[in-house]
Amino acid sequence: MRCRGMRAFMMLDRLDPQSPDALLALIKMYAADNRSDKIDLGVGVYRTDEGDTPVFDAIKRAEQQLVDEQPSKSYLGPEGDMGFVNALMPYIFGEDATMGGRIAGMQTPGGTGAVRLAVALGQKAGMTKLHMGTPSWPNHAQILSDIAMEMAPFEHANADGTANVGAVLAAIRAAGPNEGILLHGCCHNPTGVDYSDEDWAAICDAIAETGIFPIIDTAYHGLGHGLDEDVAGLRSVLAKVPEAFIAYSCDKNFGMYRDRVGAFYILANVQETLDTAFSNANALARASWSMPPDHGAAAVRLILRDSKLTQIWQDELSEMRGRMAQVRVKLGEAGMQGSVDMTPLGSQKGLFSVLPVSKDQVAQLRSDHGIYMAGSGRINIAGLTMGNIDKFISAIAEVTGPDSDGA
Numbered sequence: 001m002r003c004r005g006m007r008a009f010m011m012l013d014r015l016d017p018q019s020p021d022a023l024l025a026l027i028k029m030y031a032a033d034n035r036s037d038k039i040d041l042g043v044g045v046y047r048t049d050e051g052d053t054p055v056f057d058a059i060k061r062a063e064q065q066l067v068d069e070q071p072s073k074s075y076l077g078p079e080g081d082m083g084f085v086n087a088l089m090p091y092i093f094g095e096d097a098t099m100g101g102r103i104a105g106m107q108t109p110g111g112t113g114a115v116r117l118a119v120a121l122g123q124k125a126g127m128t129k130l131h132m133g134t135p136s137w138p139n140h141a142q143i144l145s146d147i148a149m150e151m152a153p154f155e156h157a158n159a160d161g162t163a164n165v166g167a168v169l170a171a172i173r174a175a176g177p178n179e180g181i182l183l184h185g186c187c188h189n190p191t192g193v194d195y196s197d198e199d200w201a202a203i204c205d206a207i208a209e210t211g212i213f214p215i216i217d218t219a220y221h222g223l224g225h226g227l228d229e230d231v232a233g234l235r236s237v238l239a240k241v242p243e244a245f246i247a248y249s250c251d252k253n254f255g256m257y258r259d260r261v262g263a264f265y266i267l268a269n270v271q272e273t274l275d276t277a278f279s280n281a282n283a284l285a286r287a288s289w290s291m292p293p294d295h296g297a298a299a300v301r302l303i304l305r306d307s308k309l310t311q312i313w314q315d316e317l318s319e320m321r322g323r324m325a326q327v328r329v330k331l332g333e334a335g336m337q338g339s340v341d342m343t344p345l346g347s348q349k350g351l352f353s354v355l356p357v358s359k360d361q362v363a364q365l366r367s368d369h370g371i372y373m374a375g376s377g378r379i380n381i382a383g384l385t386m387g388n389i390d391k392f393i394s395a396i397a398e399v400t401g402p403d404s405d406g407a
């Protein structure tokens with residue numbers, strides 16, 4: 001009904017309806033499914049072998065300490081909790097955590113905030129195009145589109161489940177001035193296909209030769225091979241370039257998901273440039289979210305400043321890694337199931353892998369078997385347990401096999 005006396009055309013009439021984020025929509029669809037044997041392989045949260053996503057013990061202890069001892073919740077500033085930002089640095093950048101004073105960071109609302117800040121700051125500094133391996137985390141493209149940063153896609157992986165190094169090298173070598181490249185530090189989302197040490201060495205050389213600006217998104221640190229191993233590629237790039245951005249997330253490796261704990265780091269050639277870039281990032285943060293949420297970052301800071309809590313956190317992280325490796329071994333050993341060869345999943349890394357299944361097959365897995373995965377065929381490895389993995393493997397065989405009608 002139109003209100004009397006109002007203008008014939010309202011401003012909001014101009015908006016086109018947007019479909020909900022497909023990945024996040026799966027959370028609700030899964031919750032509404034009453035089947036007791038349903039399997040959630042959708043959004044990227046870690047699950048135990050019992051299918052739970054508990055709060056880390058280290059976090060619980062740090063949170064208790066916060067409740068008992070936090071003196072104030074007064075404002076901190078757009079850069080957030082610098083104790084948290086600095087405490088993370090040795091884990092990301094190694095012993096010389098500031099690379100001789102060339103790195104500075106700030107807290108962001110999750111890894112998403114850090115990626116957004118990286119792209120926005122790149123644009124402010126004159127970046128005109130960002131090269132990106134696809135498929136990628138769907139929100140990467142959404143952020144680029146929202147900021148109006150041109151995206152230049154290249155193939156991230158080959159059909160046999162290995163990294164397409166030729167494609168990334170070609171993209172870097174073809175890049176013009178003022179262009180950047182977005183790389184996943186480890187545990188590639190969605191493919192689980194990471195670059196080998198040799199691949200990183202070639203990528204580093206190409207980046208150093210061309211001067212393309214690297215943005216490295218590291219959202220799964222510690223969930224691949226280990227804390228040092230997972231950032232070896234990132235460190236090798238930083239050792240060779242004058243400037244770079246790093247987007248970092250603690251949402252997975254500290255299990256802080258909804259608390260939105262991230263950090264954004266800038267590597268610059270000289271102190272003066274670093275200070276100026278930092279002041280610009282600070283201004284962008286102030287205009288976007290003003291200040292990041294404190295609670296999760298404060299808890300991470302307490303963990304990293306206490307050796308006992310740090311040990312508890314690292315033990316929890318390696319247990320997660322071990323469990324996912326176990327699931328991957330089982331999937332890899334399953335080999336050919338229907339038309340899907342699961343073998344490459346055994347050697348891929350992190351929370352995700354992509355199955356070569358059609359959208360119809362994804363829909364059939366959901367309707368006939370209560371198995372929820374992204375439309376792209378991405379599965380969250382941690383959603384599989386020793387209790388449901390056999391059901392999953394036989395459902396894949398059934399839905400993609402010769403007698404299926406879901407092809």
Ligand code: LMR
Pocket residue numbers: 023042043044045137139189
């Ligand atoms: C995912 O890819 O599932 C996670 O990174 C969650 C998200 O925000 O998309």
